[in-house]
Amino acid sequence: MNDTKKPLLAIEALHTRFHTQDGVVNAVDGVDFNVYQGETLGLVGESGCGKSVTALSILQLLRCPPAEIQGNIRFEGVNLLNLDQEAIRKVRGSAISMIFQEPMTSLNPVLTIGEQISEAVRLHEGMRYQEAWKWAVNMLQMVQISGPRARAREYPHKLSGGMRQRAMIAMALSCNPQLLLADEPTTALDVTIQAQIMDIMVRLKEEFKTAIVLITHDLGVIAEMASRVVVMYAGKVVEEAPVKDLFKDPRHPYTRGLLGSIPVIGHKAQTGRRLQEIPGIVPRPLETPLGCRFHPRCSSVMDICRKQEPPMIHLTEYRRVNCWLEAS
Amino acid sequence: MTDTIRNTADGDRDHSPISPFRRSWFKLKRNKVALFGGFLILLYILTALLAPVLFPGNPSAPNLIMALETPSLKHPLGTDELGRSILGRIIYGSRVSLSIAIGVVSVGLFIGVPLGLISGYYGGKTDFILQRITDTLLAFPGFLLALGLVAVLGVGLKNAMVSIGIAMIPLYIRLVRGCTLAVREEIYVEAAKAVGTRDTVILLRHILPNVMVPITVQTSLSMGMGILFAAGLGFLGIGVQPPTPEWGTMLGSGRSYLFHAPHVATFPGIAIFLAVLGFNLLGDGLRDALDPRFKL
Numbered sequence: 001m002n003d004t005k006k007p008l009l010a011i012e013a014l015h016t017r018f019h020t021q022d023g024v025v026n027a028v029d030g031v032d033f034n035v036y037q038g039e040t041l042g043l044v045g046e047s048g049c050g051k052s053v054t055a056l057s058i059l060q061l062l063r064c065p066p067a068e069i070q071g072n073i074r075f076e077g078v079n080l081l082n083l084d085q086e087a088i089r090k091v092r093g094s095a096i097s098m099i100f101q102e103p104m105t106s107l108n109p110v111l112t113i114g115e116q117i118s119e120a121v122r123l124h125e126g127m128r129y130q131e132a133w134k135w136a137v138n139m140l141q142m143v144q145i146s147g148p149r150a151r152a153r154e155y156p157h158k159l160s161g162g163m164r165q166r167a168m169i170a171m172a173l174s175c176n177p178q179l180l181l182a183d184e185p186t187t188a189l190d191v192t193i194q195a196q197i198m199d200i201m202v203r204l205k206e207e208f209k210t211a212i213v214l215i216t217h218d219l220g221v222i223a224e225m226a227s228r229v230v231v232m233y234a235g236k237v238v239e240e241a242p243v244k245d246l247f248k249d250p251r252h253p254y255t256r257g258l259l260g261s262i263p264v265i266g267h268k269a270q271t272g273r274r275l276q277e278i279p280g281i282v283p284r285p286l287e288t289p290l291g292c293r294f295h296p297r298c299s300s301v302m303d304i305c306r307k308q309e310p311p312m313i314h315l316t317e318y319r320r321v322n323c324w325l326e327a328s
Numbered sequence: 329m330t331d332t333i334r335n336t337a338d339g340d341r342d343h344s345p346i347s348p349f350r351r352s353w354f355k356l357k358r359n360k361v362a363l364f365g366g367f368l369i370l371l372y373i374l375t376a377l378l379a380p381v382l383f384p385g386n387p388s389a390p391n392l393i394m395a396l397e398t399p400s401l402k403h404p405l406g407t408d409e410l411g412r413s414i415l416g417r418i419i420y421g422s423r424v425s426l427s428i429a430i431g432v433v434s435v436g437l438f439i440g441v442p443l444g445l446i447s448g449y450y451g452g453k454t455d456f457i458l459q460r461i462t463d464t465l466l467a468f469p470g471f472l473l474a475l476g477l478v479a480v481l482g483v484g485l486k487n488a489m490v491s492i493g494i495a496m497i498p499l500y501i502r503l504v505r506g507c508t509l510a511v512r513e514e515i516y517v518e519a520a521k522a523v524g525t526r527d528t529v530i531l532l533r534h535i536l537p538n539v540m541v542p543i544t545v546q547t548s549l550s551m552g553m554g555i556l557f558a559a560g561l562g563f564l565g566i567g568v569q570p571p572t573p574e575w576g577t578m579l580g581s582g583r584s585y586l587f588h589a590p591h592v593a594t595f596p597g598i599a600i601f602l603a604v605l606g607f608n609l610l611g612d613g614l615r616d617a618l619d620p621r622f623k624l
Contacts, residue, residue: 059522061518061521061522063451089524089525089526090524091524092521092522092523092524093522093523093524093525094524097522097523098519098522099519100515100518100519100522102515105514105515105516106515106516106518106519107516107519108514108516108517108520108534108538109516109538110537110538111533111534111537116520119520119523119525119529119533120523120524120525123523123524123525123526123529124524168519171519171523172522172523174523175523
């Protein structure tokens with residue numbers, strides 16, 4: 001593994017709060033993890049656990065106020081949170097890029113595909129219009145869009161969801177960023193298209209040596225693509241592990257619950273066991289429970305879990321769990 | 329171009345939906361009322377452009393012997409109190425009212441739209457201050473505001489334009505701000521930000537085209553309103569000054585002879601009515617045609 005390397009992105013004690021009328025919402029509450037050059041890190045968790053907000057905080061795409069970002073986000077040693085607006089704008093797209101969940105709405109309906117892709121290279125690489133256009137067509141070819149020349153002249157309404165997501169990937173990768181934040185890139189697509197998009201992302205990752213932070217709630221996608229996994233729950237990291245270890249030996253009860261709730265075809269017939277679920281729902285952001293945030297839903301809850309927040313236990317260099325079970 | 333598309337096309341090309349622009353055009357073409365509005369505007373613009381051809385003489389030269397003549401072959405719409413052909417003055421008056429309307433809308437567009445974009449996009453203090461100013465301006469009835477501004481600036485064509493234009497600005501600010509508020513939350517704006525696009529580029533290239541539809545509709549309606557306001561100022565005698573032929577002024581001076589020469593006031597009134605009607609009908613038609621939810 002990349003043990004000797006310095007991390008490309010190091011997030012330390014990231015807190016993102018939203019000041020709302022009902023009170024302060026701690027969407028991200030002390031998250032830390034590293035992303036190394038060229039790797040794919042999976043960021044997993046249920047809806048509302050702060051995965052997307054973490055990604056948006058890295059690029060500072062949140063409107064502040066109401067949002068407030070604290071902590072350190074070091075990208076190649078530079079703390080992004082100390083940069084001014086103009087400096088962070090130059091980082092966006094050229095060094096760190098992002099793709100979004102909704103391919104249907106993430107392209108501007110009044111601009112052609114080519115215009116939208118070439119915009120980034122014109123901006124960051126100072127390319128001329130013609131040159132940038134050729135670059136855009138080239139990028140469309142890379143993401144396997146047929147007839148890229150004609151497609152570049154078309155408006156988004158003529159493209160299917162899968163094609164739009166490919167165009168989004170082309171746009172995000174057009175300046176060859178070192179880090180790509182992929183926020184549920186395949187959630188809105190059907191399964192066959194999902195596989196194609198994943199394929200393209202893996203190939204481009206190899207080609208461009210881009211590191212990817214893959215945000216998803218789909219553990220199948222994680223198993224396929226990620227090398228390491230960070231599991232988040234209610235704004236906190238609850239477990240981090242290399243992908244194989246996580247699937248083989250999940251340590252946090254929440255991770256176990258997540259893995260247990262994946263349906264396996266034929267499973268019930270063979271073992272007579274029902275599909276497991278995690279009881280309850282994610283706590284509401286304004287009512288985070290005392291002690292361990294997962295304790296109301298935890299199957300192996302102990303007394304101490306209700307009173308004190310669990311410590312982060314480092315099992316090995318690459319594994320850590322935020323649970324009292326490991327502390328004893 | 330079409331050939332290249334066909335050659336590189338994949339299977340679903342033939343089923344591709346028609347573009348929003350063409351769909352709107354189809355809808356507009358089927359709306360007969362809006363087309364009639366468009367026809368009136370076309371007639372109006374042609375009249376203004378071809379005025380010297382349509383009426384070769386000087387519309388302002390008095391001919392007192394012919395004063396207050398009823399419509400005849402020589403003067404199809406009769407003459408006014410100074411013996412000038414009303415038809416000629418209406419034809420030349422279209423130039424004045426059209427230039428006022430264009431001036432008014434330009435002031436509204438070039439000041440109101442940028443301010444609305446900034447106000448909606450940045451929010452915060454900028455928005456608060458701009459909106460309070462807008463509130464203040466909107467508290468006055470538009471015509472009263474224009475009237476007050478003329479009182480400050482003085483009479484004349486340019487001042488009438490500026491005064492009415494300023495009265496239009498708050499309407500544009502409100503409209504554009506509201507639309508910008510909705511568009512700035514779209515994911516494609518966030519996606520544009522995520523690749524490092526500058527704020528000015530986001531505003532002009534990503535947001536402005538997406539709020540063009542309501543601006544277009546408002547512009548058509550403001551043209552009609554501009555003509556009406558200009559005529560109002562003229563009627564009160566503080567708009568364009570005689571002897572320049574202006575519809576409102578004609579209406580105002582014709583008022584004195586309403587009983588024994590009603591044609592003097594009636595025909596300019598009809599001219600104002602038709603021009604304003606044209607812009608309003610087209611504006612309504614555009615609104616229906618450009619609204620994707622409204623199926624015809």
